[in-house]
Amino acid sequence: MATNTEKDTVSGQYTTGHEWDGIKELNTPLPRWWVWVFYITIVWAVGYWVVYPSWPTMNGYWAGTFGWHSRTQVVQDLEQAQAAKGVYLSKLKDASLEDIIKDKDLLNFALAGGRSVFNENCAACHGVGGVGAYGFPNLADDQWLWGGTLDDIKTTITYGIRNTNPNSRQSEMPAFGGGDKLNxxxxxxxxxxxxxxxxxxxxxxxxxxxxxxxxxxxxxxxxxxxxxxxxxxxxxxxxxxxxxxxxxxxxxxxxxxxxxxxNPKGGVMPSWADRGLDDATIKELAVYVHSLGGGK
Amino acid sequence: MSANQAVLPKSLPRQAKGALYASHQKAYPRFQNNGNFRRLKWLAMAILFAIYWGFPWLRWDRGPGAPDQAILIDMPGRRAYFFFIEIWPQEVYYLTGLLIIAALGLFFVSALLGRVWCGFACWQTLFTDLFVWVEQFFQGERNARLALDRAPWSAGKLLRKAATQASWLLLSLLSGYGFVLYFDNAPTLTRDLVFGQASLNAYGFMGMIGLFCYLLAGFAREQVCIYMCPYSRFQSAMFDEHSLLVSYEVWRGEPRGHLKGAVQGRNPEDVFAGRGHCVDCRMCVQVCPTGIDIRDGNQLACIGCALCVDACNSVMDRVGLPRGLVSYDSSFNQAARSRGDSSARTRIMRPRVYVYVAVIGLVAAVMVYALGTRKTYDVNVLHERTPVFVELTGNRIRNGYTVKILNMVREEGRYRMALEGLANAGITVIGIDGEGLSAVELGVPPDSVGTYRVFITAPRASLHGKKGDLTVVMTNLSTGKVVRHESFFAGPE
Structure with a gap:
């Protein structure tokens, strides 16, 4: 406990009484403005508790008078984003693939949307930019297994290849060899x-x-x-x-x-309609894949 | 005493012995509204404020569809306009040239005339000066203001203080208003600001600049110059013994002392026999906006406004002594005159003056050359990375590029794109008919950037190794100017 406090002649402040080898510590009070800001933040915090979710209760928590919830905030943000895209999305729903390509604004919208949907869903196998990989077709070159027109691409994306969807593209190469047929x-x-x-x-x-x-x-x-x-x-x-x-x-x-x-291998591609992509999104994807360089 | 020693301060200003910290004491500058330097300050203020608030209203015809404001920084449109000059964001380096010239200009005038920038042209000085005048207008002379601050609150005091603050706030808002005018069309922005139609950005910046004007000119004042401003720290490094500075003639003024008895009707030589000419009236201290005593010598806190010269001259006139006890003079002259040599004259033309002029001229010449030969069109070619290349049937390779054409004039541009360095290469542009073309014509709207997605296809045999050079040759069809952009063409090993 410091007892030896004294008034410092230079600064006019009292010392704390601590002393180390003759060096004494001043007990300078906080500036008044600082103290007031501190009090205001305390008052502010109390208001915050009231209007926002804060204290736990016996069977839940205090939800706050504003009723704010991070989940509803996300839902609102998503709705806003959807509304912002609304004009183009409704156009996309009605337009044919050929119409989309001809309308420059709609094309840019579809390409931007298509790119993000592609990177989220397709790039895992086909690679970013559709470069393909061993066993996964390159979508940017001029060779297509199931056709490279806008409609072909859209059909492939919608129903997929060799999956359980009845409309999916089906084919199987028989096995040759194994000694009995071909040596x-x-x-x-x-x-x-x-x-x-x-x-x-x-x-x-x-x-x-x-x-x-x-x-x-x-x-x-x-x-x-x-x-x-x-x-x-x-x-x-x-x-x-x-x-x-x-x-x-x-x-x-x-x-x-x-x-x-x-031992013939045949790749499988899911039906993206079954995976939950709506028609407008699949159109965006088809237009984007078509634009990668190989579209017919 | 050498000339250099004469400018050294005798003691640190406003600090008691032994103290490492001095609490701020409010300065109550006496606003003495007469004298040559005072008139010069009013003139400088009038000219600079006229420029500040007036220049956004100057018009400059750039043709239809283009803004007609002579000086405009169009942030959303990504353009800056200065009379006949129009600058795109990537040309901000012109600003570097301007800043270098401004810095050298500051060195130049500091070497010649001391801190005239601080004393007469600085925004902080001008607004502080105006604010002090307002303060004096509502609250009276220095002594009246000192008394008013000590007096208890009364209706009169409240009224005077409120009127001062209201006027300060109005001036501050006007300063913010003048600032935002440079960023939008002045007439329409003014209308929008008045009717509450302007953007939050405009109000926000107007408020922010205004708030800082209010705080810095109303309250911080000389503390900005002494503690915050970096220029005040290094301007004295430009001084030499020939620089004209606000100086006190120590050899003539000391020993100072109050006058005893009336002076009128007596011969000044009798009155001032055996003593210095300084009557220690402290007028020079009272008028000083930074609250210093110039008689302590040249010092950091002196902004060179020369108001103390006016104040001292008025006193010298009254006691019948020659003017110039405090004057705009060089330490070289002062030292010479203290020896009784009145023929010495400060040299204006000194090596450092020549050097500054030469360097300023050089930078200005470089800027004029750069602006004179400024490109009105440019080309960027970005090679796509995913995929780097695509193999096509028939042993061909295709690379994707994004080609950007900057059309920096106000008319539609037509350009022909061709290739060099890659045999049998063909161009395909998305949105333009034709495949594998040897050259293709591209259009760009006025004053904008045209972006094209371009595929270049070449036989594998044309490429030696994984990567080869490719030059995009773009010809401006209206001027014939050719821009060549180096890029590359990639393929498998």
């Missing part, structure tokens, strides 16, 4: 032929033998005689030389093709 040498020849369709072959003799295997096994039924593919059944155009299951190095692509002939 290893035949698989090699067939793969050489497939590579030669896109002028990437390295063994013309094997490719020539593979041509017969290609037609006798009915590959041309879906992939076309010259490997042009068929978008009605999602059969890739082998002649384009763009691979969904692309090897890291060009030399290893043959192994990927053989693997696909033996």
């Amino acid at each position: 290893d040498a035949q698989l090699n020849d067939l793969a050489e032929y497939v590579l030669s369709l896109s002028k990437n072959g390295t063994d013309p003799a094997a490719a020539e033998r593979g041509r017969a295997i290609f037609s006798s096994n009915g590959c041309d039924g879906c992939h076309g005689e010259t490997g042009e593919g068929n978008q009605a059944v999602g059969a890739p155009a082998l002649a384009a030389g763009m691979w969904l299951y692309k090897a890291k190095e060009v030399k290893a692509q043959k192994a990927q093709i053989i693997s696909q002939i033996q």
